[in-house]
Amino acid sequence: MNRALCVAVLGVVFTSMAVRAQSVEGTWQNHCASCHGKAGKGGGAGTRSLISDDLFSQDKDRAFFDAIRNGVPDTAMPAYGETMDDARIWGLVVHIRELQARGLRQEQGSPKPEGGVFTSAHHAYRLESVLEKGLVTPWAVDFLPDGRILFTERPGRVRVFVPGTKPELMPPLHGTPAVRDRGQGGMMEVAVHPDYAANGWVYLAFSDPQGEGGRRSMTKVVRGRIKGDRWTDEKTIFQAAPETYSGSDLHFGCRIAFGPSVNGRRHLYFCIGDRGSREKAQDLSEPNGKVHRLWDDGRVPDDNPFVATPGALKSVWSYGHRNPQGLTFDLDGSLWVTEHGPRGGDELNRVERARNYGWPTICFGIDYNDTPFRTPWPREGEDFTMPVLRWLPSIAACGLDVARGPMFPSWKGDLLAGGLAGEVLERVRVRGGVLIEREELIHGLGRVRDVACAPDGSIYVALNDPVRVVRLVEAGSNGNTGSK
Ligand code: HEC
Ligand SMILES: [Ca+2]
Structure with missing residues (x-):
């Protein structure tokens, strides 16, 4: 040379x-x-x-x-x-x-109301206050068919709210499971069974404490019934093996979604984050970084994808997820998950049987210390399912539901995604697996922890810092019925 x-x-x-x-x-x-x-x-x-x-x-x-x-x-x-x-x-x-x-x-700037009315692509809406106080770090919201509203509080409570009454009049249910209230853990998801009117089941997901002083924990799912001010008839639906419990207080995942009725029975889907052990998201023998699928009574469906794979956990439905904190079926029967990326690269994924979503091998983000990670696209020989939408920068995706109507008919079928750090609620329209439209509905009112479409179609948003529960109600259609 x-x-x-x-x-x-x-x-x-x-x-x-x-x-x-x-x-x-x-x-x-x-x-x-x-x-x-x-x-x-x-x-x-x-x-x-x-x-x-x-x-x-x-x-x-x-x-x-x-x-x-x-x-x-x-x-x-x-x-x-x-x-x-x-x-x-x-x-x-x-x-x-x-x-x-x-x-x-x-x-x-942020979406701003004029005379109290926000305008958006297809609907005008108002924000109504549901609760200004009475809750500590509300994590999840769901609805009973009689109009009562269930809230979880991360420190470890479940409250039943009767709209129109004073927040002081909603004592916590007695007898709900103990939780490890540390870091990101605590009492997290509450989900009312779609056939509640017939069976009365309500499901909870939380960080289950084990060991000396309850210092190790893992995501657990139970169901039970609400009788007066008591939580009763509790049954464990999913509990991970003792060796999977860890001292990490990160990435519990913790959302629940019910599948469509199959001859009168339903599948229960729930997600668990990587718990800070990123490699476990690729390991089928570990519960971390997975979407799981069981029957709603906790049994393993015979047709789960990995039931015959040696060493694999039989409940695994999909894998390679980082920290999924939004999970819902849309009106076409597709299952959607939103998950936190590292610095940049939160994802909206369509969850399909047995698929690998890539974490930690690929992601759209970079490391927290602002150094590069790798390119976000699969390399030759890698077979990952890519997100339909990535948020760059991250919104810290949390809470996901679908607009079902009857209020907001022109949003029907659209996904509603919340973000903690992004302090945002977005409407996302995906058709045939393709992103068609998105817009911010609210921004800057606080950390959006959960979003839930009520039976009347109004959209509830649970905010942290400051704690508030608001709902979006229709303020007149702008005459535009949808598809752009
Ligand atoms: C000497 C001037 C110069 C430097 C230095 C430079 N760029 Fe550019 N860059 C341009 C010009 C001119 C264009 C084409 C016009 C445009 O898109 O604004 C361009 C285009 C781009 C585009 C395409 C954007 C588009 O509008 O489609 C990207 C992305 C980009 N540059 C990134 C970078 C990055 C990252 C660096 C540093 C590593 C960099 N550039 C350094 C002049 C420069
Ligand atoms: Ca991914």
Whole structure:
């Protein structure tokens, strides 16, 4: 090798080593901001602003990646594929998404009511207060057919609220299971059986404490009945093996959804997060990072996908999930899950039998310390199901339901997704597995923990910080019936 070439090669090696150690933010400031601007607003060397709705789209992920890697012909945009690895190039796309989200929020603000009325693509709506006090960290909301509303509180309570009465008049049910109230754990999901009128069953999912001082825990599912102010007839539906309990207080997952009736019986689906042990999401012998499926009485269905796989847990329905905290069937019978990504890359996935959703091998996010992870697309030989929608940056997806009507008929069948850190409720329209439309319905009122469509079609939202329960009620249709 001649000296000049050797120096050139070493130069590339050193540059790429230096670039690798850098935060994504640092790379942007050193290599990109001179033309695109610190905040992505453009101006240098003929660049346009990256802050536009058009460019803030997941359809542009690949195009952005390719532009950075290969350059843009006939413009000043250089190719970085020689000096940066693919992971860093993807990290820069993630950084652009963060700049766009910030910039667009500054320009457009949050949905704002006029005279109390919010306008959106197909309906106008008002926000009505349901509860301003009386709850501590409400985690889940569901409805009894007689109009009573069930709330869980993460510290370990279930309350029954009669609309119109004072919040002080909703004492917690006696006899609900003990929980480990630490970190992300506690009393989490409550779900009323769709055939409640006939069977009276209510389901709970929570962090079940075990061991000395109850310091280890794992997601557990039980069902029981509510008689007066008592929780009775409790039966365990799912309890993981003792060795799966851990001291981690992260990623319990913890939502429940019921399948359609099969000859008078129903399947029960529930999700458990990776509990901070990411590799377990790929291990079929572990409950972590899975959507599970049982009969509603806890028995394992004979036709579950892994019943005959040696070592696999028989309840596993799908795997490779990080921390799913939204789970619902839509009106076409598809099951949907929303899950938290790391820094960037929350996902909306259509849950299909036996499929692998990729965590921790791939995801759209980067590491929390702002260093790259890898590209979000499967490589040759990897067989992962990709999300229908990814949130970049993350909203900390939590709570998912479907608009069922009769209120808001033009939203019927649309998914309603909440976000904690994003403080957002979004309406998401997917048809035939394809994302068609999305819009923010509320933003900035608090951390959205759960969303639930009431029997009358109004949409309940449980907020944390500050604690509030509100509902969206129709304020007149704008005459537009839907499909864009
Ligand atoms: C010397 C100026 C210059 C530098 C440095 C530069 N770009 Fe560009 N970039 C451009 C121009 C010019 C375009 C094409 C016009 C446009 O899209 O604004 C472009 C286009 C892009 C696009 C496509 C955007 C679109 O509108 O479709 C992306 C993404 C991009 N650049 C990212 C980066 C990143 C990341 C870096 C740093 C690693 C970088 N650029 C460095 C000038 C530059
Ligand atoms: Ca995934």
